[in-house]
Amino acid sequence: MGTNVANHASHDDQRTRVAVVGTLAEFHREPIPYNLGALVQLVSELRPDLLCLDLTPEKWQRGDFDGLPPEYREALLPLSHQTDIVVVPIAGQHPPAEPSGEGWRGRAIAVLRRWLAYLQRTAPNPAAVVEGPRHHLADLLYEAMAWLAGPETYRAWKAHTDYLSRQVLEVARRDPGRRILVAVNLRHCHHIRPTLARHPGIRVVPYTQL
């Protein structure tokens, strides 16, 4: 029994550890209420080997960070530049457009978007967005927005999330046994985590246990 437990622990240690954290990164024009230094501190202490970001390889290679959310532009990218954290751009070439709609659907989406912006504006720290009630509520609002925008938008976002998951899996396959932090818009978290967890070589952990 004891040996089995030891073997299991040893097997666990060899698996690629992945933590998926959510951001409200869509609102790159919204002021971030908390100090981004807190996010830098958090990721700096985690010191992942690889940091997967929802960013296209083309933008990454061009160093074109102007349109990126402040969490990326002002916190995670400068941190990775000066440390050993390797950035992995995992977005596809054509990320889907934000959900939108005509008539009452469009108005409803606009209201939900204001709620999301409020959730971001009132977040006291990065951890409040990464987990907890605010995180789950924002996820529900995103889900509702995609649903309101119609099946095509819904499918496009689902496909984007699937693409991100596949890219993370590919990274884990190429460089097994490393510590990977995935920092993406929180609407993807609840789909990426179970997809990754189904793979025997990957152990999905809370970010605090990375």
Added chain:
Amino acid sequence: MPGTMADTHLVIFAHAALHREAWRALLSGQPGIRLAGAAGDLAAVTSFLPAGQPGAVLVDQSPPRPDLVRRLKAAVSDCGLLLLVNTYDLGEVIPLLQAGATGCISRDSPVGDLARGIIAAGRGEIVLPPPIAGRALAALARGESVGEPGAGSVADLVEPLSDREAEVLRLLAQGLTNKDMAQTLILSVRTVEAHLRSIYGKLGARSRTEAALWAVKHGHGLPE
């Protein structure tokens, strides 16, 4: 957090007290760097660096002199020596590398680049902008002052390099740091380090510089 990288212990070497304080203020909060001390004389430098930890000395002397580098290298042989320079003039840089400098960084560099250079120097990596590093390595390879690894050519290797190792060796010969190689290949720095250890073993190289010079001499530094 198992397996995280150790911080690089940094000692600042500058004659002027104000310069030392300025560097201390600038670098003390940088991720991955632990400021071990600041000194204006050689004897104090050694006392600040803990044994068995990656360490680097940032040398602020204008212009940097090879004789000082030699004395520093003799005092702290396990540490990386990173020198601040006004320009990347090969006529200035190569004597410094030959004297034992790990790398040079321009005084015009952003703080992020400096922090990154300190971490790389702490691991004994050549710190220079890649085009300059490639030319410096080519110039050093033409000289006779650096030792040769055991293997004479690729065909002489007892165990051939894997495709990935050949790729890493090419980037090494171009003067990239481990982080730059890792970012280029989208692999972790640890994986690149593992490939480098394997490469050193296969080449019979005793150091990174030996392996890099071997690669340059055998044409591995050419772009694909």
